[in-house]
Amino acid sequence: MSKKILPFLLFLSAFSNFQAQDKAESALEIFTEKYPQEKIHLVFNKNSYIAGENLWFKSFVFDGYSPSTISTSLFVELYDRNKTQISKKLVPLINGEGSGSFTLPDNLKEDIYYVRAYTTWMTNFNEDFQALRPITVYNPSSPQKLTIDNTSKWTAAVFPESGTFIDGINTKFAVRLQSKGLPPSDWNGYIVDTAKPDVKITSFKGFDQNVGSFSLTPKAGVKYQLIVDDLKGNKQTIDLPNVSDSGINLQVVSGNDAVKFNLKSKNIAPGTLYKVIGTISNQLVFKAKSTKILEQTYSIPTEQLINGILQLTVFDDKENIVAQRLCFVQPDLLKIKKPSLQSLSVNGSPRALNSFGLPQTSDGRDYTVLILDGNSDSSEDENSLLSTLWLTGDITSKIYIPSQYFTKNHNSDALDALLISEKWKRFDWRSIMAGVYPIIRYTPQSYIFYKGKVSVQGKPAPNTDLNLLFEMPNQGIKFYQKKTDANGFFSLNGLFFEDAIKFSYQLNDPKIPKEQVQVIFQPNYAFVPYKNSLPESNYNLVQRSAEDQPNSQIERYIETKNTQSLINEKATLIEEVQLKGVKRDKTKELNEKLSGPLFKSANEMIFDLVNDNNTALGSMNILQWLQGRVAGLTIDSDMGTYIPKLRGSQVSIYLDEMKIDPSQISSISTSDIAMVKVIKDYFAGGFGGGGAIAIYTKRGGISGSISDSTAPTKLKQITLNGFDKETPFVGPVYNDENFNNISHDYRNVLYWNPSLQTQSKEPAKVQFFNNDDAKSYKVIIMGYDEKDYTPIYYNEIIK
Template sequence: MSKKLISFLLVLIALGHFRAQDKAEKALEVFSEKYPQEKIHLVFNKKNYIAGENLWFKSFVFDGYELSPVSTSLFVELYDSNKIQISKKIFPLVNGQGNGNIMLPESMKEGIYYVRAYTTWMANFNEDFQTLRPIIVYNPSSPQKLVPDDHEKWTASAYPESGTFIDGINTKFAVRLQSKGLTPSDWSGYVVDAEKPDVKITSFKGFDQNVGAFSLTPKTGKKYRLIVNDTKGNQQTLDLPSVSDSGIHLQVTSTNEAVKFSLQSKNIAPGTVYKVIAMMSNQLVFKVKSVKILEQSYSIPTNQLINGILQLTVFDEKENVLAQRLCFVQPDQLKIKKPALQSLSLNEAPRASNSFTIGQSPDDEGYSVLVLDGNSESSEDENSLLSTLWLTGDIRSKIYTPAQYFTPNHNSEALDALLLTETWKRFDWKTIMAGTYPTISYQPQPYISYKGKVSIQGKPAPNTAMNLLFNMPDKGIKLYQVKTDANGFFSLRGLIFEDAIKFSYQLNDPKIPKEQVQVIFQPDYAFIPFKGSLPSSNYILADRAAEDQPTAEVKRYMVTKSTQSSINEKATLIEEVKLIKSAKDKTRELNEKLSGPLFQGANETVFDFVNDNNNSAQGFQNVLQWLQGRVAGLTLEMDMGNYIPKLRGSTVSIYLDEMRIDPSQVSTISTSDIAMIKVIKDYFAGGFGGGGGGAIAIYTRRGGITGSVSNSTVPSKLKQITLNGFDKETPFVSPVYGNDNFNSISQDLRTTLYWNPNLQAQPKEPSTVQFFNNDEAKSYKVIIMGFDSKNYTPVYYNESIK
């Protein structure tokens, strides 16, 4: 959660008796500032797969309740049920979002597999908070098949509100079901006095497959038992906690207007000072400390809070934790920005063209769009973007279909009961108040980073200048210079490229023979071994009989797999690029033509002086003046008569045709000579240690000549190095019916009709989605996701349309 959000949350503290910070508040402030908590949501292009298919995914990485600025690389791994790693890949994150694919090998046996996703920063904390998503992979040729595990026994646990059960105080209990397989959907329970087992004191019916609730006012000396039954005759009996004759009980009610709480007590000495702290995402939002706290109720207004989990903790005078409670803020008033679908042109005829537009929204940076056959299931049906953001990203216990708690017809009473069974596990109060915080072993590196060491005749080469030469198609040879430190080391940070990149190197000193020079590179990032256990699934493997036939779903996947192979073969490269909606526009082509590999930034703003009308720049003597106001966060300061550009308060370097220049030289550049200006707001490798604050790169209409090596044979005469970058995503290809290349496809049963993880929002016009029907669909399931960073609000649409 950003500091901007903190500023208006802390206003609520004035409702309490706030004095100097105590130990808990200080510890919480340190933890919040120094240990941001990332969590990841993955959405797949469909729910289940067949061996030999591609799995495409989109990732959202959050820090609390906003997109995370911490990490720029996402590590994705695939495991089988025996925890054997099948695949591992790394993908870039831009403003907390990324996408990619995993090829599921043809040889995979039918079973449950697990997609693990994490950032290096997340590896510093409890491994349970990393993302582990089970997927079903079918394979009709496997000797075993998957069947639902509905024979596994379930267990029930009872949780009194705030963890206390005190004589004479009415207490709400939540009953939680857990199982390695499926829990029952229809179940109930009742409470009896152990001495009178035939008399029911209270009864209840489960809300869902996770939880139920009841209330009970206990009496000292009584022993209470809970009996839980399902409709199949299974039963479990458990003793409720012993009744205490003294203590403090925290009661909480969450409504759309406020979170109300009170402290009930029994046999507590008067004059004792208690403190209640409320926090969201590890940040303080409310505090009250008083000797009269037991005498009144309190209300935390929710009009300035966001949706999410609120934790209330009760402390005594010595700051011991007496009671805790989790609840959800505004459970029946979910702040979701729902995109507007417009200009619907739908045709249910086989292979017909369909389209719609997403209404203009200036706050949205872009959307992820998935269109499925209306009868198909999505990974969002079980764990949605909303449930990850607001629930499972911070609650790691097994929850059956957590997405159900944030649908339009959700049961907020069930959600409250679910949270009553949970505790906040991002940190432990006692531990952080003792000054013990997580050990940071992994720092978030900017994109792809490498360490290099230069040696001459086997000895380190300190403070040595070395040239790196990149031979780029259509760009000529780009030359960059690096310098080693006192131990002969240098680093390349913020590299953004896919697959592999080759370059040559030579020392600046021509007297040193190249045979005596050795450069060794090693990645400055690493995949982190998975130490934990895989979660249980709702399926087991059973032997496949010779007469067993594939299910209708598997048959469909088999046909789709064959169809997709035919689609891929028939699509030419040009058509494929067109199909995935990534046709290069002129500005992108210019950027790729002029920019070298070290001047690629994931977060960059490009001004095209060749294809766009930027004539207004000609009215400025210094192009930096023209840039101000056109780039968010860019300011200018005058120093010795020169304009010094700054981004977010940090001075940025200026480059002319990728050669660093002094700010005084910018005024000598005529705007008529400029082909492109690029403002990089993030790490980029061309900065060589100084690239963390970004750059302003100016390219002239002869861009690529300055700073280039004219002799194209030079690299071949030098030693070459190959570095691996991000894994390249396989394009998602859909047919374009009406095109002769696709008309010969015999059968089309695709479940995924459209997949675009990066549909750019248009600033002045709606964004268009076009797709072609399969042979059967009569309705379409449309899922649109994004995030409004200005209002800390998820953008979400998940509905069927006809």
């Protein structure tokens, strides 16, 4: 892996007696270069479910603080509390994003379930960094029911800033609460000298249900204790660390303009050499090394940094760690792009139509849009895209409602105290400096990868040409030719298809009867079993009595499940009628039919040779015909071969989405070409490259087809499985009379679109119909602007 995680960060230095790179920096450089770190955010269409419903999810996969390009497939699994796998899905990732759905069985027992998500690359590292989200599923027919755990005891722990507690140095402490159930929302603490337990030295009130803080100037020889209590009378006593008579305390203040720090010391010899290293997402962003480092305050400007966790580590002259501290960069200046809702039209009447538009993102990426009844809970309420990106994606300990630290009215002091109580666990300095790095057992493949073996009369067929015909849904027939290796093996990688497709095959040697040929395929990817124990939830299971009745929320869920079945039936009928009666844009239809998901871009120019551009038929070479028709595109000639260039750089050529050499173009008759697409920017199918010319030949169902749709039936066939197909999300269309007989509508989820595409000329339109009683709407819009390295986030109630 050679990608820099944060190539845009400013590298600052404050050197005295500058020396060559030391062991810590060298180890970090290797770790950053070869072991990039992915993290996953999952958002669900709602916060809780009833057995028999569909669960929709959207995934965002980041490499540090940017959308990941490492992995192109996501593994998603559903577990019960006993770690029994109920279902699993394989989801494609395009630009680090993917979506899918689970159908929850009707007989699923009421309980807490867990959705686990990970990539192949992530399985090389600690399982704690994989996404594991609890899901509440209700079932009134289940013999047991869920109740919130309000009785579990909480525990408290105390953490001095930078890990040191030194005589005479005023030290900030974080106090951290943990509980199996709900931690107390109102709690307090105070400090005493164990020799004078009735005298409070200092006291404080907890910030939230996770953390509180206090400061204390200790005296050598004194034993200190922390007493924490809540309003219910629960109390804990914790011993503070012993007071040291020498050492260094790292003190940090993170502001909007700079992160400032200094080193307070006691009984340290003058002229001792120390080094301070600052890292964000495992990348070096600051270094200071000096014999005078204890005598001044350092300031790290934040104007060219990004929001995220900064780790500061102090090393002595032998590169031993003497102090460490985590802090958040610009906690009160969160860099978030908030999209504007254009032409907003809201009508609070039952089943009324509501709408708004969204502008195109600067890099053409899609939005994820979720609209709920304003009284409903969302999975974003607990752990949001922002809290995953900036906190829980890198912090593995349990945090109660981490989203609270990145809301409009967040408490920055609470976030700072939380980070004092944490350590960076993506890597351990001592391990990597000793040359101990993660063992890479699994390398990411491009989308779906199959290995194949060819046998003739039961014996391997080495160095043999194999012809493969794919029957691709909505894309006609594609032809591939593979050559086996010395043992009869070959590989198929970069496959992108849903459900299953049929392969037809034959050897290129006509002398070998097809009955003697056997081809066996084996997927070169696998779901990896989860080894850790599942986390405890905030709920208990208790026996359901005969008198128990569903509460109002469950009753609405039951009614909605029944209503949704009727909505699905009506919507299917309407769609069938519309497909017959609506005349679609022919070029757009041709593009949708021929182009796979990886070859679609917001910056593409399409030439339709089926319905338009008849002048191309008179040209001997399609590249020559393109000359002068695309701004920035030039066609050079080299020994009779036409070479296309965009803005002076040669671009790749694809024939039916397979990369070919420019010399092969001359053999393609323009009469056999259905469409040409010039892509001027990055697209997923280019795998990191920028720009391409994609040529599509005529196929079955397209006028002038040259494909023989019966060809595969004459050959031996095999079926391969692809990505799992997502169940379409369907809402009612109340301006159509077909929906008039729906008696009750209590839907929580009014709109769900995990990939709302935007166009450059006009805003993307969002339309949804009200349920029977909603008067407000929770609108959640998510995305990422890679040009500015900024999350796009909107989560507000509109009325």
